[in-house]
Amino acid sequence: MRLVPIYQEPNTSKKHPQHKIWPYLLRNMVIDRPNQVWCADITYIPMRRGFLYLVAIMDWYSRKVLSWRLSNSMDADFCVEALKEAIAKHGAPEIFNSDQGSQFTSGAWIDVLTDAKIKISMDGKGAWRDNRMIERLWRSLKYECVYLNAFETGSDARAGIGKWMTYDNSERPHSTHGLLTPDEAYASKTQPMRIAA
Numbered sequence: 001m002r003l004v005p006i007y008q009e010p011n012t013s014k015k016h017p018q019h020k021i022w023p024y025l026l027r028n029m030v031i032d033r034p035n036q037v038w039c040a041d042i043t044y045i046p047m048r049r050g051f052l053y054l055v056a057i058m059d060w061y062s063r064k065v066l067s068w069r070l071s072n073s074m075d076a077d078f079c080v081e082a083l084k085e086a087i088a089k090h091g092a093p094e095i096f097n098s099d100q101g102s103q104f105t106s107g108a109w110i111d112v113l114t115d116a117k118i119k120i121s122m123d124g125k126g127a128w129r130d131n132r133m134i135e136r137l138w139r140s141l142k143y144e145c146v147y148l149n150a151f152e153t154g155s156d157a158r159a160g161i162g163k164w165m166t167y168d169n170s171e172r173p174h175s176t177h178g179l180l181t182p183d184e185a186y187a188s189k190t191q192p193m194r195i196a197a
Contacts, residue, residue: 020110021100025121034061034186037121038086038093040079041134042101043142045070045157048150052157055079056165057086058134060097062186063174065137065165066090070158076106083112097121099131140168 031037037060045052055078056068066086071078096118098104104122113120123131145164151157170183177185 020105022105022120022122024097024124025095025119026097031061033189034059034064035091035093036061037095037097038066039097039131039134040083040104041099041131041138042074042079042103043138045142045146045151045161047157048152052154053078054161055082055103056134056137057082058137059090059093059182059186060133061189062182063133063137063176064169064182064186068161068165070154070161072154074103076103076108079103080106080108080112083109087112087116092116092118095119095121097123097131099123137168141165 026037029037038057039060040055040057042053042055045054053071053074054068055071057066058064059066066089067082069078069082096113098121100122103109110120141161141164145160146157149156149160151160168182170181173179173181174185180188
């Protein structure tokens with residue numbers, strides 16, 4: 001029948017035509033330890049009225065969410081804040097992978113990565129599989145938390161999402177790591193922090 005919704009969904013991955021695109025560095029790479037590769041993505045969070053944007057910074061190996069932020073606009077600021085918090089708490093990864101969205105190609109974002117001597121990797125255009133770890137996070141978050149709650153306010157959303165993120169990091173075992181939660185998988189093999197100069 002080809003039924004489709006008539007409302008417009010927010011597009012969270014708009015490329016900026018004048019920003020540099022970086023090559024994808026993860027092809028055929030074995031990712032076998034925390035802080036080897038981090039990734040980031042943005043999704044929209046439907047509210048009872050309107051929606052917010054959510055960015056998360058995730059460790060690829062352990063699937064631990066290292067930091068996250070909500071915003072009512074798509075500027076790069078909330079993404080940069082989340083990135084700075086993750087680096088301050090956990091040190092710097094070797095490689096950071098993201099899509100080609102304008103937030104992740106912005107000068108402010110790139111400056112934080114280059115200042116910390118982090119190699120920059122970006123998915124190919126339309127290659128959602130390159131960032132599949134975080135896409136799975138969004139699916140679980142929306143079905144287990146967001147769609148069940150229809151948050152009224154930003155503070156309601158922040159509290160509900162925060163509770164769910166804590167649960168996902170500290171209580172839910174991930175199939176990749178057997179019985180270990182993301183927190184446990186991250187802690188079990190974490191090398192000493194590499195502090196940005």
